[in-house]
Amino acid sequence: MSLMFTADHEWILVKGDVATIGITDYAQQALGDIVFVETPEVGSDVSSGDEAGVVESVKAASEIYVPVSGEVVEVNEDLESEPSKVNTDPMTDGWMFKVRMTEPAELDGLMDEAAYTSHIEGLD
Amino acid sequence: MAHPTSHLLTTPLDSLHRELGAKMVPFAGYDMPVSYPIGVLKEHEQTRVRAGLFDVSHMGQAYLKGPDAVDAIESLVPGDISGLAGNGVRYTVLTNDQGGIIDDLMISRCEGDLYLVFNAACKEQDIAHITGSIGDRASFEVIHDRALIALQGPDASTVLARFLPASRHMDFMTVARLHWDEVECIVTRSGYTGEDGYEISIPCDDAQDICRLLLDEPEVEACGLGARDSLRLEAGLCLYGNDIDQTTTPVEAGLTWIVGKRRRTEKNFPGADRIVQQINDQPTRKRVGIRPDGRAPARAGTDVLDLNGHVVGHITSGGFGPTTGGPVAMGYVPILLSEPGTEIGLSVRGKVLPARVVKMPFTPHHYYNG
Numbered sequence: 152m153s154l155m156f157t158a159d160h161e162w163i164l165v166k167g168d169v170a171t172i173g174i175t176d177y178a179q180q181a182l183g184d185i186v187f188v189e190t191p192e193v194g195s196d197v198s199s200g201d202e203a204g205v206v207e208s209v210k211a212a213s214e215i216y217v218p219v220s221g222e223v224v225e226v227n228e229d230l231e232s233e234p235s236k237v238n239t240d241p242m243t244d245g246w247m248f249k250v251r252m253t254e255p256a257e258l259d260g261l262m263d264e265a266a267y268t269s270h271i272e273g274l275d
Numbered sequence: 276m277a278h279p280t281s282h283l284l285t286t287p288l289d290s291l292h293r294e295l296g297a298k299m300v301p302f303a304g305y306d307m308p309v310s311y312p313i314g315v316l317k318e319h320e321q322t323r324v325r326a327g328l329f330d331v332s333h334m335g336q337a338y339l340k341g342p343d344a345v346d347a348i349e350s351l352v353p354g355d356i357s358g359l360a361g362n363g364v365r366y367t368v369l370t371n372d373q374g375g376i377i378d379d380l381m382i383s384r385c386e387g388d389l390y391l392v393f394n395a396a397c398k399e400q401d402i403a404h405i406t407g408s409i410g411d412r413a414s415f416e417v418i419h420d421r422a423l424i425a426l427q428g429p430d431a432s433t434v435l436a437r438f439l440p441a442s443r444h445m446d447f448m449t450v451a452r453l454h455w456d457e458v459e460c461i462v463t464r465s466g467y468t469g470e471d472g473y474e475i476s477i478p479c480d481d482a483q484d485i486c487r488l489l490l491d492e493p494e495v496e497a498c499g500l501g502a503r504d505s506l507r508l509e510a511g512l513c514l515y516g517n518d519i520d521q522t523t524t525p526v527e528a529g530l531t532w533i534v535g536k537r538r539r540t541e542k543n544f545p546g547a548d549r550i551v552q553q554i555n556d557q558p559t560r561k562r563v564g565i566r567p568d569g570r571a572p573a574r575a576g577t578d579v580l581d582l583n584g585h586v587v588g589h590i591t592s593g594g595f596g597p598t599t600g601g602p603v604a605m606g607y608v609p610i611l612l613s614e615p616g617t618e619i620g621l622s623v624r625g626k627v628l629p630a631r632v633v634k635m636p637f638t639p640h641h642y643y644n645g
Contacts, residue, residue: 183298183310183314183315183501184314184315184316184317186316186572186595186597187570187571187572187595187602189571189624205624207571207572207595208315209315209316209319209501209505209594209595209597210309210315210501210504210505210594211574212572212574231570
């Protein structure tokens with residue numbers, strides 16, 4: 152099991168060939184109060200770099216980019232009624248969707264926690 | 276992030292915003308607080324149930340003075356300004372020759388002078404337009420030495436009365452010059468949230484002290500532009516540049532009520548022919564409230580579709596209404612689709628979301644009525 156990050160502030164938790172994807176604490180703080188989350192459809196095929204979902208705060212919409220290719224196998228349906236979970240528990244209950252990866256080598260381009268921490272420090 | 280970008284102007288409350296931990300954003304050339312640490316949702320709720328304090332010092336303030344000031348301004352706006360009581364405040368618009376809206380503004384009759392508050396983004400253009408049009412019929416004096424704050428919400432009057440007792444029984448849409456100790460404030464009972472409240476013009480040097488006193492009151496929290504926008508959207512109030520602009524007339528915008536009865540007969544303001552004709556014959560399109568059926572907000576610029584999938588208009592303001600508990604929007608649709616209850620579609624990210632035309636405001640107004 153390993154946790155990785157993108158420069159666009161998604162996190163990816165990999166267990167076997169399934170990647171769970173959400174947005175980071177840094178991202179939820181920057182977005183503010185989240186009022187709507189659109190997740191991809193279960194069963195759909197996604198390619199790395201695709202826009203796979205949207206997170207909307209009171210003020211604006213932000214796209215979620217899927218960092219790995221594969222099939223969407225599960226989405227967090229709780230976010231439909233409780234989108235604020237992304238604010239309160241971005242790394243746990245606020246997960247967004249799971250992808251069964253077809254190109255695990257794509258993970259090589261992602262950041263580990265230390266690299267991501269210094270990435271966000273560079274943004275402030 | 277800690278320092279304003281050099282080309283942005285700052286308000287007299289800038290250091291207070293930073294001390295309070297505000298998230299600052301550029302808005303109309305100013306570095307402005309979009310939200311404070313409690314966040315937009317709580318700031319919105321705060322203003323609906325208690326009281327929110329907003330810095331709106333970026334807005335333009337001016338006096339129009341002289342015996343002909345009322346006639347001079349009436350040559351630029353469709354509102355009945357001469358009929359305004361001695362302490363009355365009126366919401367009106369500057370119109371162009373096609374009946375489009377150059378800006379919306381508040382005009383107060385304040386001890387013989389007119390006191391004007393207009394939009395930050397239109398400031399330079401409004402000043403040029405007004406001074407260029409009225410020439411020397413009246414003296415237009417831009418106020419540079421005053422901050423402007425808004426105290427809004429059901430507890431606003433209780434709070435303000437502790438410092439300015441005379442504010443308590445001011446009627447809605449009236450103005451008074453009141454003294455906060457020695458500091459002269461121009462107080463109007465008005466706002467942009469749909470709630471009871473005040474806008475208070477304060478000399479720049481005293482603005483921070485007064486805001487700190489207000490923020491020390493248990494009912495009051497600082498609120499930013501984010502909450503200001505969601506509050507005014509739920510209240511069905513127009514944002515200049517989004518919901519009204521040079522191409523929309525007051526009639527199309529659902530603001531026929533601001534065109535004074537006498538002014539419709541006199542027709543002596545810019546664009547009067549077109550505006551009066553639209554009042555008599557109906558415009559071809561109209562600004563309406565729109566509620567998406569689902570949870571997804573539809574933002575400004577979203578295409579509005581009829582049931583055959585044809586684009587018939589667009590959303591001009593849209594987002595999540597925290598008090599409404601769902602997405603809310605407004606936009607322009609053909610008059611045939613403008614009746615409340617009409618089903619329409621919204622094109623959001625390639626999908627058509629069902630929505631319907633609804634009456635505004637989305638949340639009832641709570642203005643003071645004595």
